[in-house]
Amino acid sequence: MMALLRGELGKALSTRTLLAFLLGGVGFSLLNAALVAVASGTLGSASQKQEALTTLPILLVIWGLVGAAGEYRHRTAAPAALVARRGRATLLLARLTAYGMVGLGLGVVMTGAALALGVPLLRDQQPGPDLDLAQIGSVAGANLAACVLSAIMGAAIGALIRNQIVGVVALLVLNFAVIPLVAGAQEGLANLTPFGASSILSGMTHDTTLSVAAAGAVLAGWTIIVAIGALAGERRRDLA
Numbered sequence: 001m002m003a004l005l006r007g008e009l010g011k012a013l014s015t016r017t018l019l020a021f022l023l024g025g026v027g028f029s030l031l032n033a034a035l036v037a038v039a040s041g042t043l044g045s046a047s048q049k050q051e052a053l054t055t056l057p058i059l060l061v062i063w064g065l066v067g068a069a070g071e072y073r074h075r076t077a078a079p080a081a082l083v084a085r086r087g088r089a090t091l092l093l094a095r096l097t098a099y100g101m102v103g104l105g106l107g108v109v110m111t112g113a114a115l116a117l118g119v120p121l122l123r124d125q126q127p128g129p130d131l132d133l134a135q136i137g138s139v140a141g142a143n144l145a146a147c148v149l150s151a152i153m154g155a156a157i158g159a160l161i162r163n164q165i166v167g168v169v170a171l172l173v174l175n176f177a178v179i180p181l182v183a184g185a186q187e188g189l190a191n192l193t194p195f196g197a198s199s200i201l202s203g204m205t206h207d208t209t210l211s212v213a214a215a216g217a218v219l220a221g222w223t224i225i226v227a228i229g230a231l232a233g234e235r236r237r238d239l240a
Helices: 001-015 017-039 046-052 057-072 077-084 088-125 134-162 162-187 187-189 194-202 212-236
Strands: none
Touching: 001 017, 001 057, 001 088, 017 046, 017 057, 017 088, 046 088, 046 134, 046 162, 057 088, 057 134, 057 162, 088 134, 088 162, 088 212, 134 162, 134 194, 134 212, 162 187, 162 194, 187 194
């Protein structure tokens, strides 16, 4: 299993899209920190200030999807399974684990960028008590959890769909069209979707019907469900 994991880590780290998603994630983190801390008016609560320290986990869902689906587009999934001489599900489990580990690394960089800019800006631009270490640590830890789960979920979705374009378009439509409509009709229901829970966990959405801990549990549950579906499907479908 360790050999499989090392191989999948090597592939995940060598994909051409990794740097692009990293730069995009860091760019969003910096832009979000500046806009929330400086241009959003007076922030009167800790949860409002914490919003300046958030990342964009959906980027890691898309990254995981593009990378995992690319294994089938470029016909590298079948050779990997043959070389590994292990079950397809075992190989996919190693791949999901690798994407989760790289997702953690991406999350550390993105969260670090948000903290490096957001904390000083909040201290200089916003009145009232500064965020303490516990509050900063809680939003940082929640963001890292969201990034790891999002990367794993994205890779599992990629293994299920096996088509990068279809997967990315479907995710964008769901996140920017369907979920807002659901939220407008029933906020509580939208919070129970992967995107709604991810937004709450990362701190982009606050003062909702779902706590951060509950949002983490919802996102973890969705990730497990999608991963189980991908592992089950991998046993039954042709890799070629």
